[in-house]
Amino acid sequence: MxxxxxxxxxxxxxxxxxxxxxxxxxxxxxxxxxxxxxxxxxxxxxxxxxxxxxxxxxxxxxxxLRFDAGPTVITAPWLFDELFALFGRSRAERVSFLPVSPWYRIRFDDGSHLDYGPDREATEAAIAQLAPDDLAGYRRFAAHARRFYDTAFQRLGAQPFHRLTTLLRYGPRLLWLQAFRSVYGLAARYMADERLRQAFSLQPLLIGGNPRSTTAIYSLIHELENQAGVCFAKxxxxxxxxxxxxxxxxxxxxxxxxxxxxxxxxxxxxxxxxxxxxxxxxxxxxxxxxxxxxxxxxxxxxxxxxxxxxxxxxxxxHYAIGLYVLYFATDCRYPDVAHHTIQMGPDYHDELDGIFKRGERADVPSLYLHRPTATDPTAAPEGRDGFYVLAAVPNLTADIDWATEAPRLKEAVINRLAATLLPDLREHLITAFHVTPEDFGRDYLAVHGSAxxxxxxxxxxxxxxxxxxxxxxxxxxxxxxxxxxxxxxxxxxxxxxxxxxxxxxxxxxx
Ligand SMILES: Cc1cc2nc3c(=O)[nH]c(=O)nc-3n(C[C@H](O)[C@H](O)[C@H](O)COP(=O)(O)OP(=O)(O)OC[C@H]3O[C@@H](n4cnc5c(N)ncnc54)[C@H](O)[C@@H]3O)c2cc1C
The missing domain is CATH 3.50.50.60 (FAD/NAD(P)-binding domain)
Structure with missing residues (x-):
């Protein structure tokens, strides 16, 4: 009309x-x-x-190949359904949301890994295998995250916050829920194993914050994933x-x-x-x-x-982090690689301090690898795979010359992927290009190139x-x-x- x-x-x-x-x-x-x-x-x-x-x-x-440049993890799919429903249309008739499984595979530097979601029992079994003494703590962490979700997402997410009185009204509840802790602090309160602490506190990085200083309110992402799973648009x-x-x-x-x-x-x-x-x-x-x-x-x-x-x-x-994103394709498929894999670097805490405090990128950064054909085989031509891999880096307030650093980081990332997730990557690489915080500043007019x-x-x-x-x-x-x-x-x-x-x-x- x-x-x-x-x-x-x-x-x-x-x-x-x-x-x-x-x-x-x-x-x-x-x-x-x-x-x-x-x-x-x-x-x-x-x-x-x-x-x-x-x-x-x-x-x-x-x-x-078509490469999605940015978001690929769709949680809360109902928010899109609502937009189509405003006009009597159906989202599902126009674009399908495919369930992703596992939601994430988190690989630690010691070679162990954790497959997380969608099957709760399987997730808990994987946690028990990594650190049996932490299973009860994980459940308490998940319950705490649920309370943040109920308060901060359900009740306050769509609530205007331009009046101080709104903050004063909900402040005590948020303090009672220990919003003053960081997400990492909350995970550490409940779990002793460092790998689990990292796995359940890295979510703030996905919205630009330091897990060790982002308010624990953002542990609600854990429950958001549980509500309707993690989807990928076909x-x-x-x-x-x-x-x-x-x-x-x-x-x-x-x-x-x-x-x-x-x-x-x-x-x-x-x-x-x-x-x-x-x-x-x-x-x-x-x-x-x-x-x-x-x-x-x-x-x-x-x-x-x-x-x-x-x-x-x-x-x-305090501006959010920048991202270095490498988009690439291979002339073969890597069928054993999950859709969303996070390969942790050798020193998580030093990496965070480097990015957020010293303005330095890690030599061997933690990586998030996106392989859409794991969920949607049509995402790349048959016999090929299309990926992106991203590393958190300081934004443009840091003194980094991206003209020289980007090619170096590209080499470091490809080496790391070849040594961990994608064997023989160099022989199979058929296309590769990247963006840095400078591109975010130029393309989206993002202040300090923040992602x-x-x-x-x-x-x-x-x-x-x-x-x-x-x-x-x-x-x-x-x-x-x-x-x-x-x-x-x-x-x-x-x-x-x-x-x-x-x-x-x-x-x-x-
Ligand atoms: C690589 C990457 C991966 C991500 N992955 C996920 C994910 O998996 N799941 C998730 O939930 N989130 C993810 N995010 C975060 C998420 O993508 C963003 O937070 C969200 O999409 C931002 O939406 P926005 O409405 O703020 O607008 P933006 O996407 O920031 O768009 C703003 C637009 O405004 C335009 N603009 C700016 N200035 C002007 C102007 N003066 N005139 C006209 N136009 C202008 C820009 O060009 C831009 O297109 C990811 C982000 C990145 C960068």
Whole structure:
């Protein structure tokens, strides 16, 4: 259904509310926001600087293979079902979510490994085999993670956090749950075996934080995985983005790719629209930023006097890690390699200190390897495998010259993979290319090339994070990794729900 027929796609009839909204950025947060505002009757334009929607979920096509650039672990699939259901459509009819098994294989430097999920009994048996005395502790850890999930994801995830009173109301519960501990600290409280402590505390790295300083609230990821498992979109995450792109256009959202928003315009403290880099003005009474909020504040509100987010304050934030990602293919398949394998480095604690404190990358880094054909055999041409492998590295605040370091890291990563997970890799390698934090800075305008905006520290979470409603301008809202509830696909899709509820509460939309 198009705008031209004058019908409201949300209701299937009636008049479309003529209020205009512009969403800046087509990551999952921006896409979800555009759909939610459209379903509420607004005329929505989504502006994305890259040629393709998806944000960090880009797709690279090389040598006959499609490589998902970013997220591949889909937890909380119902959040996508909801977006299609807003318009009476079915997600499952357009893109399938395949169950991944095991969810993760974690390989330790001593040669042992742990297969985790989806079968709880099998996971517990594997834990008992590694460290029999820790099984009871693991169960208590899982129960604790469940309590964080119930409070922080179920109750607070979609709850606006722009009022200090909300923090004060829920603060005691979070303190009682020991949110002041780190995820590693929580795992260490319950388990003595260092390998298990690492296996059940590394999740913050997947959203850019240090397991030893990220608030234990993020142990909720453990329960999030348990709720609906770990899925993979058939055809890759790019297929999910394509299905959402199609939905946006079907329901009348104007999608403008290849256009960068240069400035958010304001008059008397309220947004009046945006100006694109080509000088074009798009009027809007509602502007939703899915772009990095630190970038938006520093460069896109240039004419607005900022009350809370001064440059000094933005500079003092703790930005999330950078990523080095190597995409590659082989002329054979490695059928014994799981879909998601984490190969731990030889010294986890020193590696974390290097990345987060000393600004150094590890010589032999821990690696996360993605092999989609393990779940979806059609993900690569027959007889070939397509992979990506990523290593956590310091963001651009560290003094690293990526022009010289990237090729060195590439060699170190290939050597490590050949020695551990992918024997004879060098002989089978048919294509390889990489991205570094510099690419994140240039492509997505991510401040300091951070892969996940700001770190998920307690003092940068909930009320302390960039609010979903701007503290500088009326009519400006934020979704995406830098705002509440935080990075990761479930977080950014949920942030659009928060913005929708704010607009309803403020009477902007019915
Ligand atoms: C390699 C990698 C792997 C990951 N794996 C997982 C995973 O398996 N599971 C998971 O849940 N999460 C994962 N994540 C995290 C997750 O991908 C992100 O947190 C999430 O996708 C970010 O979504 P977002 O809405 O914040 O937008 P982004 O994806 O950051 O997109 C923002 C968009 O805004 C655009 N933009 C910026 N400025 C402007 C401007 N001025 N004008 C127009 N457009 C602009 C950018 O080009 C970009 O496309 C991964 C991240 C990376 C990098």
């Amino acid at each position: 198009s705008q031209a027929d004058g019908l409201d796609p949300a209701t299937g009839g009636g008049t479309t509310n003529s209020s205009q909204a512009v969403v800046i950025g087509g990551g999952f947060g921006g896409i979800a926001a555009a759909l939610r505002l459209r379903a509420r009757g607004l005329e929505v334009t989504l502006v994305e600087r890259l040629d393709r929607l998806g944000g960090r979920a880009q797709v690279y096509e090389r040598d006959g 055809g890759g995450t790019g297929a999910l983005v394509d299905a959402l792109d199609e939905l946006l256009r079907e329901v009348g959202v104007t999608v403008r790719t290849g256009q960068t928003v240069a400035r958010i315009e304001a008059s008397d403290g309220s947004t009046t629209g945006v100006t694109l880099a080509n000088g074009e003005h798009l009027p809007a009474s509602v502007v939703v930023g899915d772009a990095d909020p630190a970038h938006v504040h520093k460069y896109m509100l240039a004419t607005t006097r900022r009350r809370r987010w001064s440059d000094r304050r933005l500079d003092r934030l 996940f905006s700001i770190q998920p520290l307690f003092r940068q979470s909930a009320w302390f994070r960039f609010h979903n409603r701007s503290e500088e301008l009326n009519g400006l809202y934020f979704v995406g990794a830098g705002t509440h509830p935080g990075a990761g696909v479930p977080g950014v899709v949920t942030s659009a729900k928060v913005v929708e509820s704010l607009l309803v509460a403020e009477g902007v939309v019915p």
